[in-house]
Amino acid sequence: MGFEVLLKGQNMARLIEGLGVALRISAISVSVSIFLGIVLGVVMTSKNPVVRFVSAVYLEIVRIMPQMVLLFLVFFGATKALGLRIEAEFASILVFSFWGTAEMADLVRGAVKSIPVIQYESSEALGLSRLQTYVYVILPQVVRRLIPLSINLITRMIKTTSLVMMIGIVEVLKVGQQIIEANRKSSPNAAFAVFATIFVLYFFACWPFSCLSKYLEKKWEN
């Protein structure tokens, strides 16, 4: 089946190291996205037409553009056209944060908007201050709606980082390809074994998030 290639030399370690690169890019992008997304999402709930227009355009651009195009645009566009030297890893973090921030902001905006006005009003009618209303009534409800959705976004971001091999970053998929290439003669079936292993690695990277989301959804069902 070709699994023997994984035992050869440092192959398994290299795969895991490759996954590490993908996860590092994801972790940084996800953190940036969550932070900026929350800020932007709250800003997006504003009634100001300029704010709403600008954020709508931003979101549309991010949604329409395939991430790969954005990645090429930033990496090759910036290096070649503008003569800037950007590290491939930095370029990918930039692109994934740009994308993740938009998606996260939209989730936050949606979650805040989904809280009925009566929740604000009945809290105010009970004498709670603005701040108390947010802290004890609104935000806990927003977070409950947000967590499962943002976990979904996080796993999507982790999976999408496999695109970074397209700009020369040696992450898990790229390592896999290299292993297959190097063993083409000795183990012609290596492709199956390598990709199956990568599948399992990604599964274990995303699975905990999935479990956490299910757990929280259950817990907050009431």
Add this chain to the structure above:
Amino acid sequence: MDEILKIEQLKKSFDDLSVLDGIDLSVKKGEVVVIVGPSGCGKSTFLRCLNGLEDIQEGRVSLESEVINPVSKSTVNARKKIGMVFQSYDLFPHKTILQNITLAPMKVHKRKKAEAEGEALQLLERVGLVSKKDNYPRQLSGGQKQRVAIVRALMMHPEVLLFDEVTAALDPEMVREVLEVILSLAKEGRTMLIVTHEMAFAKAVADRIIFMDGGKIIEQGTPDDIFEHPKTERLQSFLKTFTYDR
């Protein structure tokens, strides 16, 4: 009896739409005032102006000489003395019944948890819902939720209670359990303003009935005046909408 709530020349409009057109009303301590009128005549808006949820264009609302509306920094304290229960279920869905009831007393009045819970349990007992104290709102029926909402308002020891069609969204068989609670509050001598479409209930609970139409008070009086001897043609035709001839 002493006057507790005073409304003078209250005017309210939404943009171009004038909703309340110069309302004067004085409510005495312990009085139960029921407000009736056709849909859209401004009853809900009127109640919302009384606790500052809506700003007003002209006039004044005051509670024992403290101004509530026009809203300003100094009105915050007076507003806490007015409790309100809404038509739609508005309990906090992420909190248990007990937490729903004790949140405001603990955060606004800085009362101790144990002490607030003690009073909460007494009040829940009174409306027959102690066994639900650890449940979440979605596990309760509409009538039970509204009784909890009443308890939640009572926990703030309000001097005036406002009820806006609290049974309108309920199935008929649950209306009574909620209205019984309000009736018992009336017997205790609480000051209340109640908007309702339940005419039999209005008759039973009211000291005074106000008939509103087109943003104005058209007629007011005792239940007997209003239901048995309506003077204006508008009130007569409004009352006809509740009876059927064949």
